[in-house]
Amino acid sequence: MTMVSDAVIDALLIVPPISPSETNPPLGPMILARAADRHGLKVKILDLNIEYLLSFQGAAETVETGVLGDHGKNRVFLATAAERFFRGTGLPTTEALHLPDTADARAGMHFAFDTLHHATARATTDAMPWSEWLDELIFGATTTPPSVVGISMMGPSQVFLALVVARLVKRHWPRSVTVLGGSHVTLLSAEMAADPRYLAFVDFALPGHSEEEFAALVRDLRLGRGPATAIVPAPVPGRSFDYLPLAAADQLRVYDPATLTMPLQFTRGCSYRRCTFCTYPVVEPALTPLHAARAVQAINALVSEYGLTRFSIKDSLFTVPMMLSLADELARAGTHVRWSATTKATRSLVTHAPRLAGAGLTTLELGVETIHPRSQRLFDKVADLGMIEDVVRACADSGIAVVLNLIFGLPKESLDQAERQLDWFLRQRDRAPAGMVDGSLNLLEIVRGSPLALNPPPEVELHGIAPWAYSYAWNAPMWRPELAERLRAVELRSTGLTPQAAVGADP
Ligand code: B12
Numbered sequence: 001m002t003m004v005s006d007a008v009i010d011a012l013l014i015v016p017p018i019s020p021s022e023t024n025p026p027l028g029p030m031i032l033a034r035a036a037d038r039h040g041l042k043v044k045i046l047d048l049n050i051e052y053l054l055s056f057q058g059a060a061e062t063v064e065t066g067v068l069g070d071h072g073k074n075r076v077f078l079a080t081a082a083e084r085f086f087r088g089t090g091l092p093t094t095e096a097l098h099l100p101d102t103a104d105a106r107a108g109m110h111f112a113f114d115t116l117h118h119a120t121a122r123a124t125t126d127a128m129p130w131s132e133w134l135d136e137l138i139f140g141a142t143t144t145p146p147s148v149v150g151i152s153m154m155g156p157s158q159v160f161l162a163l164v165v166a167r168l169v170k171r172h173w174p175r176s177v178t179v180l181g182g183s184h185v186t187l188l189s190a191e192m193a194a195d196p197r198y199l200a201f202v203d204f205a206l207p208g209h210s211e212e213e214f215a216a217l218v219r220d221l222r223l224g225r226g227p228a229t230a231i232v233p234a235p236v237p238g239r240s241f242d243y244l245p246l247a248a249a250d251q252l253r254v255y256d257p258a259t260l261t262m263p264l265q266f267t268r269g270c271s272y273r274r275c276t277f278c279t280y281p282v283v284e285p286a287l288t289p290l291h292a293a294r295a296v297q298a299i300n301a302l303v304s305e306y307g308l309t310r311f312s313i314k315d316s317l318f319t320v321p322m323m324l325s326l327a328d329e330l331a332r333a334g335t336h337v338r339w340s341a342t343t344k345a346t347r348s349l350v351t352h353a354p355r356l357a358g359a360g361l362t363t364l365e366l367g368v369e370t371i372h373p374r375s376q377r378l379f380d381k382v383a384d385l386g387m388i389e390d391v392v393r394a395c396a397d398s399g400i401a402v403v404l405n406l407i408f409g410l411p412k413e414s415l416d417q418a419e420r421q422l423d424w425f426l427r428q429r430d431r432a433p434a435g436m437v438d439g440s441l442n443l444l445e446i447v448r449g450s451p452l453a454l455n456p457p458p459e460v461e462l463h464g465i466a467p468w469a470y471s472y473a474w475n476a477p478m479w480r481p482e483l484a485e486r487l488r489a490v491e492l493r494s495t496g497l498t499p500q501a502a503v504g505a506d507p
C-alpha cells in the first residue's frame with residue numbers, strides 16, 4: 001500500500017480508479033511532481049488506481065503476453081476489476097442519459113448531474129465501502145493536511161471516484177484547496193466554464209498540459225494568493241517541457257516488477273492531425289519537436305535511479321523519423337532498454353523494422369483503424385492495405401510485437417464489412433509468429449471535440465451527450481451490439497474466461 005508520509009507536503013495528487021492499466025504508472029501526475037520539485041514544492045502522488053487494481057489481484061488468471069506495458073495489458077483482469085468497481089459505484093444503469101448503443105453507462109459516465117450527485121453523495125456515507133477505504137488511504141496516514149489536493153482525470157471512468165474524493169476532502173480537510181486536471185478536464189473545460197455543477201466540490205480546474213500552472217498555483221496559494229477564475233486558462237499549446245517524470249520509490253514498488261513499464265512522452269501533439277474520430281483538436285492542438293538527446297538522458301536517469309528497463313513512449317504519433325532518431329541516440333549513449341511506441345503504418349517501417357528492433361523497439365501500436373477505403377476516407381486516414389500487411393509482417397518477423405488498432409461499426413458500414421475486417425485481423429494474427437500480433441478492437445465512438453462531432457457528415461445524427469461523458473449517442477448501425485460481444489471475446493481469447501464469470505458474486 002502507498003502511504004502518505006508524515007513529512008509535510010505541499011500538494012497531494014490523487015489518481016482515482018478506474019483506469020485500465022496495471023503496468024504503467026500514470027505519467028501526467030509524475031510530470032506535475034517533477035515541475036513542482038523544480039520550484040521547491042513537495043508533491044506526493046497517491047495512485048488509488050493501482051491500489052484498487054491490486055486489491056483484486058488473483059481475481060482473474062494471469063495472461064502471459066509478449067507485448068510491452070499497457071499495450072499488452074491483462075484484459076481479463078482489468079475487465080474483472082472494472083466490473084467490480086462499477087457495481088460498487090451504485091450508479092443506476094436504468095437512469096443512463098444519452099447512452100451510446102454499445103457503451104457501459106458507468107464506464108462512460110452517461111448520467112445526468114443529478115444521478116451522479118446522488119450516487120457520489122451516497123458513496124461518502126458509511127453504507128458504502130468507499131469512504132472507509134478512502135479515509136484510510138487519504139486521511140489516515142497524514143496528520144498535516146496538504147494545502148492543495150489535485151485530482152487527475154484522464155477519462156470518464158475516473159469521474160465517479162474523483163467526485164467522491166473531492167467531496168471527502170472538503171469534509172475532512174476543509175482548508176485544502178481541491179484542483180482538477182487531466183485530459184478529460186481539458187476536453188470538458190468549455191462546459192465546465194459554462195456550468196458550475198461540474199465543480200461542485202472543486203475549487204479550480206486546470207486544463208491543458210498544466211504542470212507549470214499547477215506549481216504556480218500551489219506556490220501562490222502558499223503566499224495567500226489564488227487564481228482569478230475557477231477555470232485557470234490553459235497554457236498556450238506547444239511550449240517546451242521536461243521529459244523526466246518524478247516518482248517516489250514507494251509509488252513504483254506497488255507495481256509488479258515483471259511488467260512495470262515507465263511511460264514517457266517526448267512530443268505533444270500529432271504531426272498528422274487529421275483523423276476525424278480523434279480528440280486532437282482539443283486535447284493536443286499543437287506539435288512540439290523531439291529532442292532525442294534529451295529523451296535518452298531522461299531514459300538513462302530513470303534506468304539509474306529506479307533500475308527500470310521497460311519504457312512506453314506515449315506520444316500520440318511517434319513517427320518513423322522520430323523512432324530512428326531515438327534509436328541513434330540510444331546507440332550513441334550505449335543505452336540498452338526495451339521500448340514501445342504508437343504510430344501509423346508507413347512503408348519505410350518495412351526497411352527500418354530490423355534496425356528499430358535492434359535498438360530495443362519491442363512493441364509497436366499501429367493506428368490502422370479501418371481496412372475499407374470508404375471508411376478510411378471518412379476518417380481521413382487513407383492507407384494501402386498491402387502496405388499495412390507488409391509492415392505488420394516486417395515488424396513481427398523482426399521481433400517487434402504489433403498491436404493493431406481497429407475501429408468497427410462506422411456510419412453506414414455493413415455487418416459483412418465489419419466481419420471482413422475481423423477476418424483480416426485474425427489472418428494477420430494467425431500468420432505471424434505466435435504472440436507477435438495482437439489487436440485493440442473497438443466500436444466507433446463519436447467523441448467530444450473530434451471533427452466527427454464538431455462537423456458531423458450527413459449520415460451521422462448526434463442524439464446527445466451526458467455532461468461528464470466522452471461520447472455521443474448517435475444513429476449507429478443496428479448490428480453493433482452483437483459484434484461488440486464477439487470483438488470482446490476475441491480480445492479476451494487467451495484464457496477462455498469471461499469477465500462476467502471471473503467477477504463472480506458481489507463482495
Ligand atoms: C497512455 C494513455 C492511456 C493509458 C493510460 C495508462 C497510464 N497509466 O497512464 C490507458 C491505456 C489506460 C488509457 C486509457 C484511456 N484513454 Co488514453 N491515452 C493515453 C495517451 C496515449 C498518453 C497519456 C499520457 O501519459 N500523456 C502524457 C501526459 C504527460 O499527459 P496527461 O496525462 O494529459 O497529463 C498532463 C495534463 O493532462 C495535466 N494533468 C494531468 N493530471 C493532472 C492533475 C492535475 C491536478 C492538474 C492540475 C493537471 C493534470 O498535466 C499533465 C502534464 O502535462 C493519451 C494521448 C496523449 N498523447 O496524451 C491518450 C488519451 C489521454 N486517452 C484517451 C482516451 C479516449 C482514453 C480512454 C477513454 C479510452 C477508452 N475508450 O477506454 C481510456 C480512459 C482511461 C481513464 N483513465 O479513464 C484520449 C482522450 C481522453 C479524454 N477524455 O480527453 C487521449 C488524449 C487519446 C486521444 N487522442 O484520443 N489511455
Ligand code: SF4
Pocket residue numbers: 270271272273274275278279280316317344367
Ligand atoms: S488518431 Fe493518432 S494519427 Fe490520427 S490525429 Fe489522432 S493522434 Fe494523430
